[in-house]
Amino acid sequence: MKKNFGTLLVCLLGLTIIGGFSKNNEAEAAKKNDEVTVYLIRHGKTFFNTTGQVQGFADSPLTDKGISQAKKLGTGLKDVTFDLAYSGDLGRQRNTAKLILSKNDNKKPKLMEHDGFKEWNYGGYEGKTDKEMWTPIFEANGFKLDDDWSDYDKLVEKIGDDGIANAIAENDPLKAAENYDEITTRGKAAMAKVIKDAKKTNAKNVMIVSSGGMIPTLLELLTPNEYNGEMMDNCSVTTLNYKDGKYTLDKIGDTQYIE
Incomplete structure (x- = not known):
């Protein structure tokens, strides 16, 4: 016993x-x-990007150059194993994401869409010239809009992402443009879903294809004070690292793969 x-x-x-x-x-x-690398990618060049027209919720197709950019970027990132892939539900974002994934040498994830990654909604300015929307905002703050957007970083430094969004909404003759709270609400929801999915699937690398206005907004939300008005070129890559509930900014607007 x-x-x-x-x-x-x-x-x-x-x-x-x-x-x-x-x-x-x-x-x-x-x-x-808990460690995730997030690749924030701006879509390839579009018809409206070429003609200098406002392009938010309105959409225009990728140009030949935009398609080439997406393919080059896909080749540059072909060795990265993307466990999850997202885009906004605009054609230019979706098609850029598909072209990037088509060049990847690893198992390809299913592309998921979330409207939180759409560009800002510019309301009554959609389809109009960039100058028509931006000139009043630049001039009201003592700056000049030129073809190179030379003063854009100064504008961001002075009134911030929120000031720009709210100025557009206030100036919009149709009063249909999103204000900053509306933009950030859907952005926060989209990123919360990404991290939830990443933890659920043990994802290490996540690709997100968005737009030139929304990506800086996400940076402001996730890495406060680290975005300083840098322009996001077509098919540029901004890399974030997520760990222990916090994001750190690794690279911003990287164009090495398409140059």
């Missing part, structure tokens, strides 16, 4: 130790699974 009791005690101790190791291993695994 004593022998059996001793054997039982040893077994129980063994199970306790194994259980402890198991919990520790699970904790370590969960900690590792």
Whole structure:
């Protein structure tokens, strides 16, 4: 009886130790699974980008150059294993994402769409010239709009992403443009879903194809004070690292793959 009791005690101790190791291993695994690299990509060049027209919720097709940019970027990122892939539900974003994934050498994830990654809604300015929408905002703040957008970073520094969005909404003759709160609400929801999906699937690398206005907004939300008005070129890559509930900015507007 004593022998059996001793054997039982040893077994129980063994199970306790194994259980402890198991919990520790699970904790370590969960900690590792919390690290995610996010590739924020602007879509390729479009017809409206070429003609200098406002393009938010309104859409225009990728040009030949835009298609070439997306393919080059896909080739440059072909060795990256994207565990998850998202885009906004605009054609220029969706098609850019598909072209990038078509060049990837690894198992390709299903492309998911989320309206949180759409460009800002510019309301009554959609389809009109960039100058018509932007000139009043530049001039009201003591700056000049030129073809190179030379003062854009100064404008952002002075009134911020929120000031720009709210100025557009206020100036919009149709009063249909989004204000900053509306834009950030859907942006936050989109990124919350990405991280939730990443944790659920143990994703390490996530691709998101968005637009030149929305990407800086996401940066302002995720890495406050690290975005300083840099322009996002077509098919540029901005890389974020997510760990322990926080984002850090690695690269911003990288165009090495398409130059």
